[in-house]
Amino acid sequence: MTSSQKPKKQDLPPTAWAVLGLLSFPGERTGYELKKWADSSLRFFYWSPAISQIYAELRRLEELGYAASERSGPEEARAKRRYAITDAGRQALAGWAADTEDAGPPVLKHGLLLRVWLGHLAEPERLRAMVSEHRERTLAELAAVREAMEQAADVREWAFPVLALRWSERQHLAELELAEALLSDITVLEASATHPAAAGTGEAGAAGGPGQGDGDAPTAG
Helix, strand or coil, X not given: CCCCCCCCCCCCCHHHHHHHHHHCCCCCECHHHHHHHHHCCHHHCCCCCCHHHHHHHHHHHHHHCCEEEEECCCCCCCCCEEEEECHHHHHHHHHHHCCCCCCCCCXXXXXXXXXXXXXXXXXXXXXXXXXXXXXXXXXXXXXXXXHHHHHHCCCHHHHHHHHHHHHHHHHHHHHHHHHHHHHHHHHHHHHHHCXXXXXXXXXXXXXXXXXXXXXXXXXXX
């Protein structure tokens, strides 16, 4: 097949591909079941769509012929609808998964570090408390990742999701190390700020600002 004969790649948001990816594993699932699985897998290394997003994408995928559904009970308003991927959906998903152009670099949006960056407006004790709270949340997330790994370990079809969860386990362990290092950095910075010599240096630096120039931003050395 030449490039002109190849089907046009469907321009879908990442949420749609994520939902279709959940459907690519064996079995049919309801929107609620897809949400539960996203909460126990996707959220550890990407994000978990809201249930409203999942149902919106399921409708979109059905319109495109990438997914199909049927009611699991009588034709009633509250009857559960179960979804499955179609052959066309599996082919489109495989093409998207193999496309490295759209993968892009990871985007880090660390709320805690944004507040540390503004640490000159906060008390060091409050910063330490925020880092400690972050460390506790990370420990809880690490436990959840390991629980998900245990549940998926014996399912042959979930071998690759386990690899992603294992990566997430390592990432959470690294986050714990970074939190400990950040606590030490805050303590050192607080001690240097109260040292007479350091205080004098700070006053001298304050005249010129962080960039030592009018409106200059800090530059990497």
